[in-house]
Amino acid sequence: MVWIIIMLITLLLIGSIVQFIRIRHERRQHFSMELFYTLTVVYIVVMIGFGLVYFVLASEGMVILRDEWLQVDSIVDRLAHAIYFSGVTLMTVGYGDITPIGVGRIIALIEALIGCVLPAAFFVQLFHRK
Template sequence: MLYITIFAFTLYCIVMSIRTIFIPNAIKGKLVSVENFLYLAFVYITILIGFGLIYILLETKGYEVMVEAYPLPTESFFERLETYIYFSAVTLFSVGYGDIAPIGVGRMIAMIEALIGYTIPAAFVAKAFIENERE
């Protein structure tokens, strides 16, 4: 039950973070500003950590999510979490390096994360441009 609650909360945080891009007046002022940069950085950080937690929760429940090309011989929980957050970052910001590959249910989750990673900048720029044109 605890895993379901953590999973649901993590998913809620990801969805609410993405939702803020589409809320009117979320992006204010100039197109390029420290406030807008920090806003976008926090959206990315929330999504990155959220997906990392989803991956490790699935592994903890016994699902195979990824396979590493160079696994470490013994890894603690925090080292695994670090690996999953790294995998999440590489998936969110690029196509991947090839040192870690998703398998099983991890493939579908990685596809969703990559899609989110590619659409956030476009949505952010479009929203900022539309808000700037209104002013």
């Protein structure tokens, strides 16, 4: 039952996004699918890149996150935790379940700054194209 509700909400969200794009296109607004896809790909690349940085540093024995999230479990679990933390940091969500310590704070700060600047840079690019 829960999966059905999740599927319905997902379909509604996808339908809303499609409708938004369609309305923007009909009004001849300056919405660019190319820039949207580029922004999405850049976010994914940055998220995975920083996730790999966290993973490699933790694999070398550096304590990056509190509670040793990246020091236990299998390699796949550690990589998944690193990418999850990277995504939460990049999107500046900050759930609070993972806390960076030491040099991890500096890396997370740089990643959060990139996460804030990326959308602004793409919006400037979008309006600069006029």
